[in-house]
Amino acid sequence: MKRGLPFMALSPGIVLVLAGVYGFIAYTFAISMTDSRILPSWNWVGFENYDLLFQLRAWEGSLVNLAIFATLYIGICLALGLLLAIIVDQRIRMEGAFRSIYLYPMALSFIVTGTAWKWFLDPGIGVESVVRSWGWESFSFGWIKDGDLAIYTILIAAIWQTVGFAMALFLAGLRGIDAEMLKAARVDGARGMMLYRRVVIPQLLYTAISVFVILVFNAVRTYDLIVVMTAGGPGRATWLPSVFMYQYTFTRNEMGIGAASAIVMLALILAVLAPYFWWELRGGKERR
Amino acid sequence: MPKKTLIAVLACGIGTQAAAQDNAVEVLHWWTSGGEGAALSVLKDALDEEGIAWNDMPVAGGAGTNAMTAVRSRVTAGNPPTAVQLLGYDITDWAEQDALGNLNAVAEAEDWETRIPEAIQEFSRYEGDWVAAPVNVHSTNWVWVSRPIMDEIGVTEAPASWDEFMQIAERVEEAGYMPFGYGGQPWQDAVVFDSIALGVGGQEWYQSAFVDLNPEAIDSDTMVAALERMGEIRAMVDENFSGRDWNLATAMVINNEAAFNIMGDWAKGEFLNAGLTPNEDFYCWRVPGTAEHVVFISDQFAMFDVGEERAPPQERMASLILSEEFQVAFNTVKGSVPSVMGISDAEFDACGQQGMADLAAANANGTLVGSQGLSHTNRAAVKNAFNDAISAYFNGDLSAEDAAAEMAETVAFASR
Numbered sequence A: 001m002k003r004g005l006p007f008m009a010l011s012p013g014i015v016l017v018l019a020g021v022y023g024f025i026a027y028t029f030a031i032s033m034t035d036s037r038i039l040p041s042w043n044w045v046g047f048e049n050y051d052l053l054f055q056l057r058a059w060e061g062s063l064v065n066l067a068i069f070a071t072l073y074i075g076i077c078l079a080l081g082l083l084l085a086i087i088v089d090q091r092i093r094m095e096g097a098f099r100s101i102y103l104y105p106m107a108l109s110f111i112v113t114g115t116a117w118k119w120f121l122d123p124g125i126g127v128e129s130v131v132r133s134w135g136w137e138s139f140s141f142g143w144i145k146d147g148d149l150a151i152y153t154i155l156i157a158a159i160w161q162t163v164g165f166a167m168a169l170f171l172a173g174l175r176g177i178d179a180e181m182l183k184a185a186r187v188d189g190a191r192g193m194m195l196y197r198r199v200v201i202p203q204l205l206y207t208a209i210s211v212f213v214i215l216v217f218n219a220v221r222t223y224d225l226i227v228v229m230t231a232g233g234p235g236r237a238t239w240l241p242s243v244f245m246y247q248y249t250f251t252r253n254e255m256g257i258g259a260a261s262a263i264v265m266l267a268l269i270l271a272v273l274a275p276y277f278w279w280e281l282r283g284g285k286e287r288r
Numbered sequence B: 001m002p003k004k005t006l007i008a009v010l011a012c013g014i015g016t017q018a019a020a021q022d023n024a025v026e027v028l029h030w031w032t033s034g035g036e037g038a039a040l041s042v043l044k045d046a047l048d049e050e051g052i053a054w055n056d057m058p059v060a061g062g063a064g065t066n067a068m069t070a071v072r073s074r075v076t077a078g079n080p081p082t083a084v085q086l087l088g089y090d091i092t093d094w095a096e097q098d099a100l101g102n103l104n105a106v107a108e109a110e111d112w113e114t115r116i117p118e119a120i121q122e123f124s125r126y127e128g129d130w131v132a133a134p135v136n137v138h139s140t141n142w143v144w145v146s147r148p149i150m151d152e153i154g155v156t157e158a159p160a161s162w163d164e165f166m167q168i169a170e171r172v173e174e175a176g177y178m179p180f181g182y183g184g185q186p187w188q189d190a191v192v193f194d195s196i197a198l199g200v201g202g203q204e205w206y207q208s209a210f211v212d213l214n215p216e217a218i219d220s221d222t223m224v225a226a227l228e229r230m231g232e233i234r235a236m237v238d239e240n241f242s243g244r245d246w247n248l249a250t251a252m253v254i255n256n257e258a259a260f261n262i263m264g265d266w267a268k269g270e271f272l273n274a275g276l277t278p279n280e281d282f283y284c285w286r287v288p289g290t291a292e293h294v295v296f297i298s299d300q301f302a303m304f305d306v307g308e309e310r311a312p313p314q315e316r317m318a319s320l321i322l323s324e325e326f327q328v329a330f331n332t333v334k335g336s337v338p339s340v341m342g343i344s345d346a347e348f349d350a351c352g353q354q355g356m357a358d359l360a361a362a363n364a365n366g367t368l369v370g371s372q373g374l375s376h377t378n379r380a381a382v383k384n385a386f387n388d389a390i391s392a393y394f395n396g397d398l399s400a401e402d403a404a405a406e407m408a409e410t411v412a413f414a415s416r
Helices: A004-032 A048-053 A057-088 A095-107 A110-121 A127-133 A150-175 A179-187 A192-203 A205-221 A224-229 A241-251 A255-287 B002-022 B034-049 B065-076 B089-096 B104-109 B118-124 B147-153 B162-174 B186-211 B221-234 B246-254 B266-273 B311-321 B324-334 B350-365 B380-394 B400-414
Strands: B024-029 B053-058 B083-087 B132-134 B142-146 B178-180 B258-262 B282-286 B294-297 B299-303 B368-370
Touching (some): A004 A255, A057 A150, A095 A150, A110 A224, A205 A241, A205 A255, A224 A241, B024 B065, B034 B324, B065 B083, B083 B089, B089 B118, B089 B299, B104 B311, B118 B368, B132 B311, B142 B147, B142 B266, B147 B162, B147 B282, B162 B178, B162 B258, B186 B294, B186 B380, B246 B258, B266 B324, B282 B350, B294 B350, B299 B311, B350 B368
Antiparallel strands (some): B142 B282
16 A cells, blocks of 8 residues: 555556647547548548658758757757856856846747747837937848748747756756865866866766757747747748648648648657667666 | 535526527637627627527637637537638538538528529538528729829829839839838738739639649749739838738828738728728729729638537528628628628728629629639638748749749649
């Protein structure tokens, strides 16, 4: 009984997760193997939807956008987050205030962030029009209206929102480093950059991996930011797979293809996570 | 004993609630703006007088994309709303899923078959059975024109041809105004393209390309010519057009910043709200090259299959939608024209009267054509295949030739 109790207490949660998460993943996978259009149907067509999916230019464009967006988003968030954490870690004055300032964007929803940035970036009312009203008439900053550059405006907003979070995790990592070790390094003559490069940053590897994994999730699931800022436009220039999934499932009545795209997104995340899990499990054994 | 009373009270409560629900209609629509809400309340009040309650399910958001998601979940759960605002082939899509009810009894009693234009019946009926009640007829081949700008450059009459139209647009530009107020969202690109394509290719080609989906008509010189004509507009819009909502594009004409806005007649509602009068403050022209035609979309209330108990109020609602009182009250506010022929145009403004006369003539001459951009020539998947390519062309992602080729390819895919 005593041993059963924790399990019993946990079981509603387990059931909910099994049904609500894994059940629906299985359901989506099943739908992706059918010819569902406007409503679910159970006509099996095998992997045909996946075949069709990869013939679509819209899907190809979404994947290219995701590659650009995810690489830059993850890279810049990691680098900038680490840099900010190191700066804040210099025992500066009003550290708490700086920490809050960087972290606050996290507290906003993507809808708020997106709306604010949409207005900032709009050439008619935002930065461009303000700078012009100061007298710099030829100033131009219309990225959000430019099909080739619009994806980078999404990037700006996404980084603004998340970089404080990366900083907070890195800062926690930095504070966790044994002070004795730093003293020892200093005694051995490590100074400034050298101290960070050789001693501190290598110890942040575990933190960096955690941040990385969370950022991968964030990148793949980015949807609301795009819907608010550009609604996927101009044209199709800022479609990501998540936008594709919604568009095809709900506005084009191609539920089978939409489900297939959702499964491909899941596979993308798993491709990143599988090595992580493997590494975690192995690490767990060693610790024991 | 107390327990029993409690149960009785509960049962009583449930009973009355169920009875109330039997005599109610649940209506899902996206007419959420002030004027539209007021127009719809005419129907609501009429039903209320007969003791039928109105459960409102407004779903905000443009052409009803969000609304469709809501309908899908309700139908899947086996509890559809009484009536859902739908456009064109979306009705057919739902009828095909066996989700819609049957209005044959009302339709026969009230002779819908002769009162409603045939081109519109095509969407109100599925395999001969009436499944939807048309609320209005919007027309998309309109240009809304700023009269003060026209006065300034000395234009008093609508241009007879597209070339003449472009010459006027150039003079507008020389006078220091923006020729076109333009909203760069895919559906708006498509609405503009509807009229231009019809003007370039004529009705037969339009039918062949957009309704019959004949690949030779789609990937053709005519399509390229139509796209290129649309491209002429691209040079005459401000750089900030992309993503702009339609009402903001219309406002550019209302504020006399831009001379023209090619948009359906819902734009007229914005002019009227701003206190402007047709012909005095603004003109409504047919898009040059389409004066003989009416490109239409018809908002309809599709009546879902709600079972026998909830059917009587549904039938009453359908009947009231086609009543003259509602048609006049609603359409004068909405900017559209009645979906029922033979209604007096006394209450309508000049543009509305022209719209009604045009519709009657087009109905008689067989020149009433459905809008491609807004679901009146084909299914959603096909429509969006066209709209994607049109939008990509207008935003400069594809050349006209590539856009026509992509249309043929993606349309074949979507209509598989």
